[in-house]
Amino acid sequence: MKIHILAVTPAYNKFCIAGMTEDGEWVRPIPGHGLNRFWTEEELNFNSYGFLRPGDVLNIQGNRPAKYKFPNHTEDFLVNEYNFHKRPTNQQLITFLQGKEESQSNLTNTLKGAQRSLCLIKVDEFTHYRNDYNPEKVKPRVHLYSNILQVGNIKVENESYILKDCKWIPYVLQDNLPLNDFENIYIAIGLATKTSYDQVEYPQIIGIHTDPGLNIQSTYPY
Numbered sequence: 493m494k495i496h497i498l499a500v501t502p503a504y505n506k507f508c509i510a511g512m513t514e515d516g517e518w519v520r521p522i523p524g525h526g527l528n529r530f531w532t533e534e535e536l537n538f539n540s541y542g543f544l545r546p547g548d549v550l551n552i553q554g555n556r557p558a559k560y561k562f563p564n565h566t567e568d569f570l571v572n573e574y575n576f577h578k579r580p581t582n583q584q585l586i587t588f589l590q591g592k593e594e595s596q597s598n599l600t601n602t603l604k605g606a607q608r609s610l611c612l613i614k615v616d617e618f619t620h621y622r623n624d625y626n627p628e629k630v631k632p633r634v635h636l637y638s639n640i641l642q643v644g645n646i647k648v649e650n651e652s653y654i655l656k657d658c659k660w661i662p663y664v665l666q667d668n669l670p671l672n673d674f675e676n677i678y679i680a681i682g683l684a685t686k687t688s689y690d691q692v693e694y695p696q697i698i699g700i701h702t703d704p705g706l707n708i709q710s711t712y713p714y
Contacts, residue, residue: 494577495519496588497548498612498680499698500713501656506530507713509544510567510610510682510698516592518567518610521574524554529561533713538576543713546659546699547585549577562685564605564693582705589678589701596641602681603646605693609683615643618677618700620655620664631655632664634697636679643679645695653681653697658713660700669706676703 495511502508508530510520522529536544544550553573560568580588593614602611617637624630632655636643644651655664663669680699686692 493519493552495521495550495552496585497544497546497550498701499682500536500544500546500658501682501696501698502658502713503530506532507536507658508698509536510680511550512592512612518608519552519569520565520567520610521550521552521554521571522557522568524570524572541576541579545579545708545712546657546701547582548579551575551577562609564607564683565609565685566607567610583703585701585705586676586678586703593678599641599643599681602683603695605683609693611681613638613641613643613679613681615641615677615679618679620669621652622665622667630665632661634664647692647694653695655700656682656696656698657700659706659708662709662711663706671702671704671706674702674704678702
């Protein structure tokens with residue numbers, strides 16, 4: 493099965509990835525060895541291509557788990573074999589995404605954690621800021637705006653989302669976006685697993701895909 497990677501996010505000292513098939517089905521690849529839910533840096537490095545990037549296409553083989561460890565994470569897929577297929581251009585990625593944006597009901601069910609945890613939407617605009625409430629752990633956050641969808645984060649008071657996209661995090665933390673006018677903006681939203689302190693699955697922005705796109709920074713994926 494071929495999947496187009498739409499999310500590469502940090503997960504403790506490892507990484508979480510998610511993508512879509514050609515038919516628009518969400519897949520969250522999980523290492524099939526069962527040792528950990530997340531991928532190591534070595535597992536996502538591919539010879540001359542380097543570390544996995546948003547937009548890359550992987551061939552994966554495996555199966556859906558018999559029972560989901562996290563009931564709302566129904567997109568989980570246990571991977572037994574995988575290899576790198578290709579690295580499309582940003583325009584090819586945007587072309588792939590066209591028409592795959594999802595409905596208000598799909599978004600609402602994702603935000604509520606109603607038997608799903610991933611959603612792709614198209615928005616008109618977004619703004620970003622640094623949450624430096626804790627100076628030792630500054631977090632990038634994003635507000636979304638749409639003329640069609642209700643896109644606010646229903647789990648927090650100011651309706652913003654924490655940004656987990658490895659490609660975009662440094663741009664926001666450095667307040668160094670080279671562009672602020674995008675022709676197309678696709679947002680991948682994913683639920684985190686329940687927190688230990690309040691047992692909430694908080695929605696996060698796990699992928700931002702724009703036209704024009706941003707360059708990968710030299711420090712990527714960190």
